[in-house]
Amino acid sequence: MDVRAEISRAIDGFRSKAVAVSHEIHEHPELKFEEKFAADLLTKTIGELGVKVEKGVGELPTAFRAETGGDGPTIAILAEYDALPNGHSCGHNLIAGAALAAFAGLKSAAQQLPGRIVLLGTPAEEGGGGKIILLNRGMLKGVDAAMMAHPTDAEWCTMPALATKHLEITFRGRAAHASLAPWDGASALMAIIQTFQSVDAARLQWKDGSRVHGIITDGGQAVNIIPEKTECQFLARAKTSAYADQMAQRVLRCAEAAALATGTTLSHRVIGGYKNMINNRAMALRYSSHTESLGARSPEAPPDLPTGSTDMGDVSHAMPAIHPVFAVSRHGEGTCHEDAFVKHADTPYAYDAMIRVAKAMALTAYDLLAEPELLRNATEEFRGRPQS
Ligand SMILES: [Zn+2]
Secondary structure, eight states, X not given: OOHHHHHHHHHHHHHHHHHHHHHHHHHSOOOTTOOXXXXXXXXXXXXXXXXXXXXXXXXXXXXXXXXXXXXSOEEEEEEOOOOBTTBSTTOHHHHHHHHHHHHHHHHHTXXXXXXXXXXXXXXXXXXXXXXXXXXXXTTTTTOSEEEOOEEESSOBSOOOOOEEEEEEEEEEOBOOBTTTXXXXXXXXXXHHHHHHHHHHHHGGGSOTTOXXXXXXXXXXXXXXXXXXXXXXXXXXXXXXXXXXXXHHHHHHXXXXXXXXXXXXXXXXXXXXXXXXXXXXXXXXXXXXHHHHHTTOOOOOOOTTOOOOOOTHHHHHTTSOEEXXXXXXXXXXXXXXXXXXXXXXXXXXXXHHHHHHHHHHHHHHHHHHHHOHHHHHHHHHHHHTOXXX
């Protein structure tokens, strides 16, 4: 039998298992770095395929790594499985299911693979940057190309995810009775409010496609005390890390001005940041041709598509990589991080899409191993990438 047909057939055969695993993960949402149930279930299922799994790789207890195939180039398929406080509202259970099913399909053709497939379990995409940690700790060393796919409300073979810079700002003022002697105080809350107003005033001058958004995580201690300490967070997003850094600097200048005006002081720390996604077109277009033959059009996304950010961006700056998205809800029915999306991530429609995507990823990975020219094109494109 043709190897590609064998891979597809094996994924169909694995379907009920992949759906059950994905559904179970959906039923047990776990926050970043706490994905114990998901990591245990995934590694147990991979073990049942007759593959050795390394758990806790890169010193992350809920990360894992498995391999199949043999000598030759190495392609990594990445699985996410963390949830948000409102459940699996980003559908990472489907990312895990698709990666698992793709790996199972490729494992069934292990003897005929002209290279190696790595399945890497990557915790904490939602704000923890698990892939960045694993990348820095060498868990993607020797990998020639990497891929994953993410559910949303549309089908694109590329995703222009934005770079981020995540700041936490703390203001310290002076407490005073808010009625008896307010003049004795210096309000750390006013400093935060003025920071938000100054950041809003700066929006006009930021480049198209960039975003900045913040929350107040500590607005004061008691309503009858002039707030002594307050804390907020800002996330600046832009098409490049360099521009996200510039925006974050501007946010800090707004905060400094607010501190000066209110007689408070500030400190800040950088919580983290993701790089923008460099979509490898050679890989993306091959993935797209497979989804099309499986009945779903998956064109390149328009460059100004409103989008979020992902730690896959950092992977895409280290090797050729793709992060296609697939539709599990219809446009207007709710998208990632909305409460409604929790339900969309656990429907027969979503699982059909997950299996289709698993096949498209597995076939793309196989092509990268079997067609040296495709991998060469992807690598050359990566070497010529814009620096940012
Ligand atoms: Zn997500």
